[in-house]
Amino acid sequence: MLVAILQVVFNFILKLSIIFGLTFMVACTVFVIYCIVHGDIKINLTKDRADKEK
DSSP states (O other): HHHHHHHHHHHHHHHHHHHHHHHHEEEEEHHHHHHTTSSSSSOOOOOHHHHOOO
């Protein structure tokens, strides 16, 4: 009986943490894309002289 209750609680916590984790990842991705689009984050690619000569 106790094992069954613990399994239900564990499954609930596991599902809740998976949902929270996926939501957090999507929110962070959307925030980064939003910042890149609005110019808050600029990506500058620097090349070495060897790359420029090729």
